[in-house]
Amino acid sequence: MQKGQQKIQQFSVEDIKILSKETLYQGFFKMVKYAFKHKLFEGGWSDVVVREVFERGHAIAVLPYDPVLDEFVMIEQVRIGAIPTSSSPWLLEVVAGIIDEGETPEDVCLREAKEEAGLDIKKLHKALSYLSSPGGTTERLHIYIGLVDASDAKGVHGLEYESEDILVHRVPSSVALDWINEGKIDNAASLIALQWFAMNKQQVLEKWSHD
Template identity: 30%
Template sequence: MSIADRVRVHSVETLSDNHYTLRRATFDFRRNDGRWQRQVRESFDRGDAAAILLFDPDRRTVVLVRQFRFPAFSNGHDALLLEVPAGMLDAAAPAARIRTEVEEETGFRVSGVEPVFQAFSSPGAVTERVHCFVGRYRPADRHGPGGGHAAEGEDIEVLEPSIEDALAMLRDGGIRDSKTIMLLQHAALHLFPGAVATPGK
């Protein structure tokens, strides 16, 4: 259901446009009781992104990457972050972009990618929408070392845990990235029915 008739935008001011864009919007919003309320909100626009969980149903493995994320580190996460491969769309179609990104990060070249859901990463402050995919892979699909682009500061390690070990890392706090948590939960429900975290992992 459209809510366009409940929002009247008065002004949008750009506060910062260095690498991403920070804006302040002033608008009126019609509340559920019919009253109009003036509000001011800041939003961070970094564009939309795509993410993928590669899975091998025969070996019961998934592909994760491990890398340094300064914002997480600055918020007390004193470890490299475990994630699914992902990247900004940069005006490309989501399916095309994720194929390129997964090969750059992991070395795996996949053709069949299936969209499973879209999610706003932090809708109270960030405009980003993440297009989430799954894709089957086999060991023979790896055509390069991956690792990302060193010139862009990427230093990516590729892991192939079992789905059980990945779920154990999720349960024990070893995985803190939201898109990765959602895609692993999807895998447990739909790709590896009955999968449970390995005890003691």
């Protein structure tokens, strides 16, 4: 470490004391109230901090890509949370889904690609994982790139019992990146997946060619 440089992430989970944990709501999702103390950068311990945390489990998002056509397969569906800030709550997204107990992230990628877009993923490449909004939820998303044949991607998909109504789009890669700059794609998982792929495309293609 260079002289004068501050320590990065000097603390760990051992430096937080959970004093209480109370379930406020238990439905499809769960809301939990935590009371805790944590170590301070200048030494000692904080006062008691109380926070409500949304616990919805963890999830995957997979960006289907056809390297022959140089196209992504994206989906469009309505999102109620987009209404306050969007001209249209029908969002352009990547395939995504919640990881159920006993499933691996890769299992969910394959299942959701079939359910939401009618796609069979031939190969998967793990991109990264991130915390969606750690100030208020425990959710971690795992991002993948999926090798697909996009030539037959079309139609409306989704599970009726989950009230899904999902329209499939084939999108040239250059168009998808333009849509980011134009604000047509503005949800976190899709932005992160597309931007990561733009930065790492050659690495992914080389890996697939050797698998």
